[in-house]
Amino acid sequence: MSKTATALQTQYSEAPVSNAHSSAPMKIVVVGHVDHGKSTLVGRILSETGALPEGKVEYLKEVCEKRGMPFEWAFVMDALQAERDQGITIDTAQIRFATPFRPYVIIDAPGHKEFLKNMITGAASAEAAVLVIDADEGVQEQSRRHGYLLHLLxxxxxxxxxxxxxxxxxGQARFEEVKAEITVYLNSIGVQPTHVIPVAARSGVNISGPAAETPWYKGPSVLAALDGFEAAKPATDLALRFPVQDVYKFDQRRIxxxxxxxxxxKVGxxxxxxxxxxxxxxxSIETWGVNATxxxxxxxxxxxGVTLDEQIFIERGQVASLAERAPSVSHTLRARLFWLGRNGLKxxxxxxxxxATAEYAVEVIAIERVIDVEDLANHPGAEVGRNAVAEVVFRSRTPIAHDSFLDNPRLGRFVVVEDYDIVGGGVIAEAGGVHQAHKSTNITEVEHKVDFDTxxxxxxxxxxxxxxTxxxxAGKSTIAMExxxxxxxxxxQIMVLDGDNVRxxxxSDLGFSPEDRAENIRRVGEVAHLFAQAGMLVITAFISPYRSDRERVRTIHPDVFHEVHVATDLAECERRDPKGLYRKARAGEIAEFTGVTAxxxxxxxPEFTLDTSGKSxxxxxxxxxxxxxxxFSLSAREQTQSWGF
Structure with missing residues (x-):
């Protein structure tokens, strides 16, 4: 180790770091091709910053001597016995250290292709990365792919x-050659390396300060480069994202x-x-628990919990924000996905x-790129196999509120579920790659010159x-039409909107899944209220089986909405069976049939219950x-009023 490095080691070991530890630690992931020295680099960093327990190095040297093998700084991180025996890192390890500038959590991630899943797991939570490349071997194919995985994440x-x-x-010439090669590659995938540093981790060259061995290098040491990274913004500094967990009704309040x-x-x-x-x-804003305030x-x-100044329909999964920094809303998501399912994604x-708290039924409409963990090949594909990484596009029938992972990780991460099992997870790509449907700020509601009363x-x-409903x-359509x-x-001025006719x-593009039923009712509700706004009386005849869907329609204009329950019991409805649907449902020919399988x-x-029992x-x-x-009739006095033009 150089004298300069030794002096800096003392500085990092003895400098007070109490102020640094008062802030959240920055998470750094270290990746690279197998045997390029990742764990050695990490072990040396811990030594240089005085983060190792007293006597740790001496103990490891003694163990190595007993086993008849040379001491390696990598053993500081390779804590598992299997790793020492095999000489490779097979799991991620997280160890804390601190410079005088701030604390860190450094993630030593495996580079061997069999353990790529662990590498991705480690990198997913990191704020910055160190990519290690062997100066002698140069940039390997796995080095490029690890760089690409960092880009994906x-x-x-x-x-x-x-x-x-x-x-x-x-040699400076060799360094410049390796630097040029990796820089060109990273630039090609849209990544600009912050620094490229010549290092000899085993001897500590350029770990904590400038080294005599590289007088031609004028850039920062590894630790100085880490200190130069920008920490992620505190969550409180990001845009407001308040996913709705549930809505509770107490007395007249909806929390x-x-x-x-x-x-x-804040209130207001x-x-x-x-x-x-x-x-x-x-x-109002209310808190929970014994000390609720x-x-x-x-x-x-x-x-x-919050209460609002007016009753609007809110349900689980919606995301509250401030108007000036609202999330994106889109039916499609371009995502970077790590696939865990036994069956391939197609x-x-x-x-x-x-x-967050929302669930969406989605369909895979494109697989743009796949990285296979077996050969780390990067190729277009029709299927994503287990443990592969891919760029895919999802489409949802209902709009998804989201952020890109870079803008706000809290609303930029997701998981994919199949048959109640989590089969994948990923992050939402940059906003530029998503077909977004932002709510325009250039839309102004036009006020009619003929009002409702007129x-x-x-x-x-x-x-x-x-x-x-x-x-x-039950007789809904028959009664409504008469x-x-x-x-x-x-x-x-009256009109009937009937369920079969609307479909x-x-x-016509909707099926009968719960999601499609909800969208069917939403569309009809909006149309019905437009008719009502035009002064017409609209009768709708829909099964509309879910209370939440009907409540959503009510909140469009609560004052003009009247819910009428056509109360005919299941046995009577099945006895009538005017369209033969109950018979088909009982025979298993119709899935998701209300009253039988849904x-x-x-x-x-309801405002009115129309009991049909024993009635014609x-x-x-x-x-x-x-x-x-x-x-809905006007009184005599109302009818004598003049028009309000």
């Missing part, structure tokens, strides 16, 4: 340590609960909920993607949505007509 701060310079007599993943919020802030785009102001603000890492395969005066009745065969006919004859056009959630407090169609129609006329 979103790391952009990468220092290259050209190790074993002693084997090339510390939206969840954990703040990043950013801060206007929250925008993605992907719906609905917004409301925070009325009402707070005025909260930040990343806190689990809280184009057209469907999975469940979990992102339309009611012109029509002689109020507009509204009468939402008939009930089992198949009510439409009779009110039309009275001069009312021939507006919703649930129906009856309304808890005419009697049911008369009951619904009485209800509608009572709630």
């Amino acid at each position: 979103g790391l952009r701060q990468i220092a290259v340590a050209v190790n074993k310079m002693d084997l090339v007599n510390f 939206i609960a969840g954990r703040i993943e990043s950013g801060r919020l 802030d206007t929250l925008v909920f993605a992907p719906t785009g609905k917004s409301a102001r925070i009325a 009402v707070a005025v603000s909260a930040g990343a890492g806190q689990s809280i 184009v057209g395969s469907r999975y469940k993607l979990k992102l 339309r009611a005066l012109a029509n002689g009745h109020r507009g509204g949505v009468v939402w008939l 009930g089992l198949s065969g 009510v439409e006919r009779q009110l039309f004859l009275k001069g009312w 021939h056009g507006l919703c 649930p129906y959630e009856a309304p808890l407090s 169609i005419d009697e049911c129609v008369a009951d619904l007509l009485r209800y509608m006329e009572a709630n």
Whole structure:
């Protein structure tokens, strides 16, 4: 070791680091081709910074002497007995050390191809990386692929340590040759190495300071390069991301609960909920537990509940943010994925993607690149095998609220689930590679010059949505069509939206999965409320089996929404079976059939219950007509009012 390095070792060992340890440690991953000296480099760093327990090196030297093998600094990290026997690192190890500047967690990741999975696991949590290359052997194919894996995982701060310079007599020409080769490659994949450093890890050259052996090198030492890396922003400095865990109802309050993943919020802030785009102001912030309090603000890492100043429909999986820094919303995601499934991932395969508290049904629409762990080959592929890394594109029928991993890791990581098992995990690529559907800030709602009340005066009745829900065969469509006919004859502006009819056009692209049912109801709800805004009375006849879907429609315009439960029991509906659907469902010919193989959630407090038990169609129609006329007709006084133009 040079005198300069020895002096710097004393500095790193004796310098007070209490201030550094008050901050979060930076995570550094060390990668490279097998036998290029990764573990040796890490062991030497620990020695140079005084991070090793007293007597550790002497103990390892004694063990090596007993085994008749030369001492290697790599043994400091190769803690597993199997690793000492085989001479290779097979697992990631995390050890803490500190410079006077800040604390670190250094991750020594395996480079042998059989243990690539562990390397990826280690690198996934790192903020920066050191890529080790043997000066004598030069850039190997595995070196390039490890560099590419760092790129896949979103790391952009990468220092290259050209190790074993002693084997090339510390020749500047050889160093420049290796430096040029690795720089050209990293640049080709969009990575600019922060530093390329000539190193002899075994003897400590350029680990903690300039070395006499390389007078021609004017750049930083390894430790100085680490100190030059930028730490990740604290989670509180990132954009607000508050994924909704659940919504609880207490008395008249609806408390939206969840954990703040990043950013801060306070009472009075206007929250925008993605992907719906609905917004409301925070009325209160409440905490949980024995010492629960009402707070005025909260930040990343806190689990809280908030109440809003108006009742909008919020459900699990939505993400609250501030309007000026909202997440991206898109039906497609370009992702970097590590695949764990026993069955290969293929184009057209469907999975469940979990992102924060949300779950999305997704389909693989493209596999753009695959790295196979068996040969580390980088190639286009039609299938991603187990333990392979790939760049893929997912498509979801419902929009996904997300960030790129680089912008905000808290909303940039996901897992893939198949049959309740996690089969993959990954990160969302840069925003430029995603077909995004941001909510435009250039859209302004246009105010009508004919208001709701004026339309009611012109029509002689109020507009509204009468939402008939009930089992198949309950009589919804039959009753709705007759009510439409009779009110039309009275001069009312009325229209029926029927479930079967809508699926021939507006919703012809949807199936009958829970996700598709939800989207079907969402679309119909928006259309129905547009009709109501135009002054028409809209009757909808949909099974609409889920309460949450009907509640979502109600929140579009609660004042004009009337939920009517056409209450016919399952036995009677199955006895009628006007379309033969129950018979087919019982025979297994129809999957996901409500009441048989899929649930129906009856309304808890509908505006009107139309009990069809023992009644004829005419009697049911008369009951619904009485209800509608009572709630949507104008009084005599109202009808004499002048129009408000």
